[in-house]
Structure formats: structure tokens, C-alpha cells
Amino acid sequence: MNRLRLNLALRFPALASRDFAIFWVGHLLSLIGTSMQNTAQPLLAYRLSGRPFDLGLIGFAVTLPTFFLALPGGVLVEHWDKRKVVILLQVVLMLDAFVLAFLALTELIQIWHIVVLSLINGIATAFEITARQAMLIELVGRESLPNAIALQSTAFNISRILGPALVAPALLFIPRNGEGWIFLLNGISFITIIIGLMFVHTSYRLPPQPRTASLMVEFSEGFRYIRQNRSVASIVIIAAVLGVFAFPIIQQLPVVAKDLLRQIGDTKASVDARNSMLYASQGVGALVAALSIAINTSRQRSAARLLGGEAAFILGMIFLPFSHSLIITLGLIVMMGWGAVIQLATMNTLVQIQVPNGLRGRVFSIYLWALQGVAPLGSLLIGWMTQRWNLSITALACGLVSLVIVGGIQLLRPPAGGLMQA
Helix, strand or coil: CCCHHHHHHHHHHHHHCCHHHHHHHHHHHHHHHHHHHHHHHHHHHHHHHHCHHHHHHHHHHHHHHHHHHHHHHHHCCCCCCCHHHHHHHHHHHHHHHHHHHHHHCCCCCCCCHHHHHHHHHHHHHHHHHHHHHHHHHHHHCCCCCCHHHHHHHHHHHHHHHHHHHHHHHHHHHCCCCCCHHHHHHHHHHHHHHHHHHHHCCCCCCCCCCCCCCCHHHHHHHHHHHHHHHHHHHHHHHHHHHHHHHHHHHCCCHHHHHHHHHCCCCCHHHHHHHHHHHHHHHHHHHHHHHEEEEEEEEHHHHHHHHHHHHHHHHHHHHHHHHHHHHHHHHHHHHHHHHHHHHHHHHHHHHHHHCCHHHHHHHHHHHHHHHHHHHHHHHHHHHHHHHHHHHHHHHHHHHHHHHHHHHHHHHHHHCCCCCHHHHH
């Protein structure tokens, strides 16, 4: 038993921290509920309106707050107790899910309700992500931080498998208001992480920095650091490109399930099952990626890992329009899920490892803004293109644009180059 614990500690050093282990378990259970809601909500929205543009509009509402709040949020988080901030925002997210559940169960739900609640969700998330990411180092310390990031990604991607897998039978056995019960379960799941965070201690916490300059001056310091760091600057640019042209394509999975993979004699149950399979396949690829990074967090492979993730996701987008076979499409979605997590986890680690403690919140918020703050534009763009033409043209066009821009950056300014040379 002791040998097993030693092996686990060597493989997953972050789990040696009692506080991180408690947080990780609570976060995993909460994420499973969130993944169930994220699978059921687009289905409900698409059934209510039947318009791909509305899926993009909901994605726009979720990510729009990041555009305005991520940058000031990164500065403010450095002056707050990050654990308390995460607890407060998890409570907000829980209440948001309960309201959504009430509207769905009472059959009062309309598209505008989903959009408004998605907007509230996005406001809370814009601060919560930055605070949670900055909190990780306070739970495990700098040495175990890469493993903590990878394990957090593993929890997220385990939920992306279990969540969709649970949605399909839930909707099958509860055909009336099934989505509402799923939203209710999500609200309940937030209790696990809230209780867990109340029992953890941020052993590596540094005292919140006193404010010595204006918000704009502090933000400028973070931006100046990025301009002077070639590796971080390249990552921020790539994140912005992927946030606009690549990652929002995932919001259109219900269109893939209903239209791209349409079969004669389709029923609501068959479409729901295909949709859940697509989301679960994305989770399978993502989980494999997260586990591989958790086991091996060596920075020597960062350049190849990032390049492989970019290639997998972008090529998956390009080939997706040519597949009308469920098996082949599932394989492409697995590849895209793997590529997305490899990219995100590698970029996240590269940013956090290089940035000094005093700048971490500010620099990470700029990276988050590049990745998610511009995503509302991508959500509307891809939703409009899919509505105007079809998903096949949209995926192919955006995939080629991503290939040209990201490929050009890798050739001219490889993001991990600066780190590798350091």
C-alpha cells in the first residue's frame, strides 16, 4: 500500500497535497453536473428554435463577459483572497443552474431565458476561471503546479465523458422535461465543490498585494511583460485565433447530430443519442490527452506537444465536412477533443510557469481574454456562417484560416521556443 502511495505521489505529485485532493474531488463532481447541462442545453435550445444561429448566440452570451471583465478581473484577483472568491462565484453559478431548472421544469423556458442566464453564467465564469487558476499554485506550490493543471484538466475531461453519457439515458427515461431535471442535478452538484473549498487551506498562499497603482497602470505592467516575452506573446496570439475560428465550432455539435449525420426515419431519441455520443467522443479524446499530460509534465516536449494538438484539432475541422458516417465523425471528434486539451493544457502550463507571482493574475487574464474574450465574435461568426450556408462550408473555411495563421506562427515564432531555450 505504501509503495502504491509512493508511486502515485511520484506520478501525480499534486495529489500529495491534501488540500488539492479535496478540491479536485469536489471539482470533478461539480464538473460532471456542468457537463450534463452543457450537453442538454444546446439540445433544448435547438429544439425550441431550430436555428443554428441561436446556438452561436448562446455561446456569444456565455463568452461576452470575458471580453469586458477578464482583463480587469486579473488585476483585481491579485488583491483578493482567491479561495473565497471561487466559493462566492460557485454559489452564483449554482443559483443560475437552479433558475434554469425551474424555468425548464415549469415549461416556461424560452430562448431569451437561456441567453440571459448564459450571460450571467459568463459573468461569474470570467472572474472564477482566473481566480481558480491563480489559486492552484497556492494549493500545491510551484513545483507541483504543472501536475495540478494537468489533473484539473483530467477532471474536466472525465466529466466531458460521463456528462454526455448520463444525458442520453436521462432524456430517454424522462422524455418530458428531462433537460430541467438535468439542470437541477447540475445545481446540486455545485454543493460538492463549495463544501470542499470550505475545508481546504491555501498553504502556499502569498498575502494579497496592496494596491500601489491604478488599475490601468497595473494592467499595463502585465501587457508589457507579454510584449517582452516572445513565448507568452505567441501563445496569446494563437489563443485569439483559436478562440475566433476554431473552438466555437464545438457549439455546433447539435447541428452535426441532426443535420450532417441525418438518417431516414430519424426520431428525437436517435438525434439525442447521436448528440450525446458526439459530446462523449470529444470527452474521450480530451481525457486521453489530459491523462497523458498528467503522467508526463516534462517541459522538454512542450513544443512538439503543442504542435501536435494544433494539428489534430485543425485537421479534424477540415475533414469533418467530408464525413457523413457516424463512426468516422466520432473518430474526428475524438481527435479534435484530444487536440483541444493538448493545446489548452500546454499553453496554460507554459504561461503559468514562466510568469512571476506578482504578475500571474494579470498575465493569465490577458491570455484568457485572448482565448475566450474574443470568442463571442467567433460564436456569432460561426453561428451566422452555419445559418447562412451550412456547417460543412463553415468548418472547412474556418479550419483553413486557422491552419494558415497558426501554421505561420509556428514557422516564424514557435510559442515554446523561448521556454526551450531558457
